[in-house]
Amino acid sequence: MNSEPLHYQARSFGLLWQSDIKIEHFADAFGSDSNADIIVSETNHLIERQPIHSINRGIIYADGFRFTWNDIATFDMFDGNRVEYCPGANWTGDLPWPFYSTVTALLLAWRGCIPFHGSAISVDGQSVLICGESGAGKSSLTAALISQGAQFISDDLSVVVPDKAQSCFNLVPGRPGIRLFPAVGQWFFSNDVHPLHDDPRDKVIAVPQSYIDGNAVPLRHVVFLSSSENALSEIDRFIRLRKQLFRPNWLDKLPGIAAIRVAVRDISVSAHVSIEPVIGETNQAGLRARAQAIIDRVQSVAV
Numbered sequence: 001m002n003s004e005p006l007h008y009q010a011r012s013f014g015l016l017w018q019s020d021i022k023i024e025h026f027a028d029a030f031g032s033d034s035n036a037d038i039i040v041s042e043t044n045h046l047i048e049r050q051p052i053h054s055i056n057r058g059i060i061y062a063d064g065f066r067f068t069w070n071d072i073a074t075f076d077m078f079d080g081n082r083v084e085y086c087p088g089a090n091w092t093g094d095l096p097w098p099f100y101s102t103v104t105a106l107l108l109a110w111r112g113c114i115p116f117h118g119s120a121i122s123v124d125g126q127s128v129l130i131c132g133e134s135g136a137g138k139s140s141l142t143a144a145l146i147s148q149g150a151q152f153i154s155d156d157l158s159v160v161v162p163d164k165a166q167s168c169f170n171l172v173p174g175r176p177g178i179r180l181f182p183a184v185g186q187w188f189f190s191n192d193v194h195p196l197h198d199d200p201r202d203k204v205i206a207v208p209q210s211y212i213d214g215n216a217v218p219l220r221h222v223v224f225l226s227s228s229e230n231a232l233s234e235i236d237r238f239i240r241l242r243k244q245l246f247r248p249n250w251l252d253k254l255p256g257i258a259a260i261r262v263a264v265r266d267i268s269v270s271a272h273v274s275i276e277p278v279i280g281e282t283n284q285a286g287l288r289a290r291a292q293a294i295i296d297r298v299q300s301v302a303v
Contacts, residue, residue: 006039013108013159014172014216021085025100025205027176027213038107043084046076053253060253065106069098077103080110094197100175105157105246109254114160114263115246119178120153120171121145123298127171127217129158129271131244132225137279139180141225143188143206144291146178152208153217155179157246160219162263169267170216177205187284221298222273232275237268272301 008019010026017023018036046066053060058067064077071088073096078084083103085095105115118131119142128150130138139155146152154174161170182204185193189206196205224232224240232240242264245251251260276294279287 006036006041009036011214012176013104013113013174014161014214021095023095025097025175025177027173027211038081038083040083040085043076043086046074046086055250055253058250060250064110065250067098067103067106069096072096073099075099075103077107077110080107083107097196097199101157102247102250105159106250106254108159109246109251109256109260112162112256112259113172114162114169114260114267115251116158116160116241116244117156117246118158118244119155120158120174121150122153122171122212122217123150123295125217126220126298127153128221128223128294128298129160129171129219130223130225131241132278135278136225137282138225139178140184140279140282140287141276141291141294143178143180143184143208144287145294146208146210147188148288148291148295150291150295151210151212152176152178153212160263160267161216163216163218169219169263169270171219172216173212173214176211176213177207179203179205184287187287219267219271221301222267222271223294224273224275225278226275227278228275230275232273234269237273238265241268241273 006018006020008022009029009032010017010023011029012026015037016034017038019040020042049061051059058065063079066076068074071090073088074086076084109115118129119138120127120129132138153171155178157174159172161172163170185204185206193204193206196203251257
């Protein structure tokens, strides 16, 4: 077990994380006097647990899951509030990207949140979830929306939390950075971009100044980037949104999947849903125009 104290604190997805290693892609929360929601710590021994399902790179247990990434690290999650990482032969000394994506998404789903493969912004206090297949241009469109005055909520992994008191759904702020192709990063964030280590597509990361830190925003709109322009029926909206769940094969095996599916159905009915063409090849001016049209439509729709 790592003897380092749990002196790193970060805030992301509405939770306070405390760790013995820096969680560099979450928002720093150094000096917080709140009790941590999630504890992250190193271990050199994976305890025996009774498996329920084996899937892809890991195993689901009655009290959590185990996920292994490329001989770099194995992550054990317990009860939605503790993650232990066991360094592998190729450990680099930093938490690999799958900790910030797959591990975090599954942990949040275990806690009753709904993780989507999408980006999110806020316009006049209304959040917009941007969905689409990989490569559809979600992050590029998000960067353009920010350049036109939207506030940044999350990129790639966007998490919705039910608000039972208000009978609504909220998007909670995710990672403060947005991953972009270098040209798009320079268009919208000038030179305030940084390289990402071991990114297979050579993307850079930017941290928008408009990042909403700590405030959940009511989910009012869902935009699908799609090559189809057909109007969506109620069942179509549900099916499309369900496909946008983050790591759906894993989620299908988690104990809370029934509640997640009900929430997806309710979101597909309560939110204003629209289709936009995939981004494809474009330029800065074209992206800005597309973004402004979406903002204008969001502002004009009464929810």
